[in-house]
Amino acid sequence: MSGTGNIVTPLPFPTLARRELGDQQLRHNLRKATHTIRDKRLRVVGEVPDWEQLRMAGAAIKDDVLARLPSLLEQFEAAATAAGATVHWARDAAEACAVVADLVLATGTAEVVKVKSMATQEIGLNEALEAVGIHAVETDLAELIVQLADDTPSHILVPAIHYNRTQIRDIFLERMPGVDASSLTDDPPALAEAARRHLRARFLSTKVGISGANFAIADTGTLTVVESEGNGRMCLTLPETLISVVGIEKLLPTFADLEVFLQLLPRSSTGERMNPYTSLWTGVTPGDGPQTVHIVLVDNGRTDTLADPVGRQALRCIRCSACLNVCPVYERVGGHAYGSVYPGPIGAILSPQMSGEGANRTLPYASTLCGACFDACPVRIDIPQVLVHLRQSGVDASRGRPSAERTAMRTMSYVMRDRRRYAAALRAARRGAAPLRLVAGRRGALRRLPWPLSAWTSVRDAPLPPKQTFREWWTREHSS
């Protein structure tokens, strides 16, 4: 069953990218933020002499999880249940939302506090809860900014990365109830203080908390949330009921495996040696924290992804967002261009695999294949390899239909398969191009070609064939 929810782009990537590229402020904000985080990440990763060994271990542990997923899921369910949690299963976004909505409705509350979670973004939980009269309050600072601005996230880790401090202040002034307009500056500590005041009473009184989980430990039934602000601890500790939405690939076999991932994740994501707060809980602990604990295990296209031997490595992803921060394409177009809650290089391989059809087919082309994402990935997902694989499957899927590109490629293949045909074609091209040299000027390239080739030259120059080939040069140089 294909995944549903906020992982399907409404428009092709090129269309959205063109729109986003027109926003100069956005490009400036993104450039500043991605370069800040790149430098921080490099610094703290450089401190760890065994970083490569940790990456190898991280990748291998996740592959082991995928290899043993059925038994590990059952083991996790048994351990969490024994510890007092109730485990639910959901095939797709709609089913997961329905499970959560029913659980919240049963408590009789009309408002829930939320920890930032990609899984709940993916299934569109806030909108689903709103539809049954439940207001979900995002408590992560960046999620709060996005929610107040009535916007959508543009980054996995920092959903409001597309706003700078002045824009954030303006959003708070306009949209945050009870904000003290006279004292609010665009100084980041002042903005953090405003968020603290805004959410404090809600944390202390709301009955239901909703979270995702960074890791689910199969042998103990433990869930883990990695965060910075303490909003996560608030939501995980103070409510009476806690509901956690967890993708089935989030498992780790044993508690000891955290020793690898809690080293890889913070350094890769926020560029910190360790994030300020990490919470781990196992079912219900009498007298400490929520006394009713639910866990919703979600498929939503993950089993489809698992079925592809090349593409399944995308399920190793721990949502650190290092690949977004180093990507030359993401840096320029931003997260909204990808149309899915999973943007950037990982989104370009995750969204199409989870959702299958439609405009997501354009996402694997949203890359220069430079490979920076693979180098940065803490679990060694070979993103360029999967991108090429998905481009190939996209081409294969439409092989039956006629296409100008395919005809051109077939001709090219015929010419290049034979040395003499190839040499003859080069000579012909050179002769044909000779008069064009007069208009091409010193750079030896044409700025504009007539239709339909104008599509190519609208964003690039068309180089002319050189006056002689390397083979001709070699023959001449070595003939005497």
Place this chain on the structure above:
Amino acid sequence: MSTPPDARTEILRRVRAAQPSSSAPVPRDYAADDGPAGVALVDLLVDRLEDYKATVRRCAAASLPATVASLLTGVPSVAVPPGLPAEWLSAYPGTVSRDEADALTVADLDAPGVAVVTGCAVAVAQTGTLILDASPDQGRRLLTLVPDHHICVVHTSQIVERLPAALRRLPDPTRPLTMISGPSATSDIELNRVEGVHGPRRLDVVIVA
């Protein structure tokens, strides 16, 4: 007509049908064990804690009460977990509320000027991380969450160099665990770290030789 399979059955069937590859051994040649313990370890922990804006005091066991009291100057009321040694606060003149039988409410802890004093289970020098495991000298999770000022006492015997060694020291991983690295912070504005959001905004660490 058969009833449609429930979600659990269908997901497990689909995972099995996806035929994941066979399991391969995990290379674990990363550094797991600590080097020799010593003063350098304490210095490293202090450096990392201060880098993330925690205040650090070092003292001998005999002067712990005086050190704690000096950190609590001007603080009218202190909350403590049920098993916190009483002598730690013997030099503190204010009110001490002990969280026995979960006596303290969220409102008690949220009152202005309330600080909390706890111990910890283990500290990780390399990352400046304190791990609390709800032992009697650390208490319920909300104790170290709601007050705006947390004082954490670390004995040098509790310090390890790396995270793997720290996790192995925890007696029971199924207890509620909280890992704390500096005061509450955020990186959400232009990806710069800013201290002070929802958790305690002041974190003092006392390292006892």
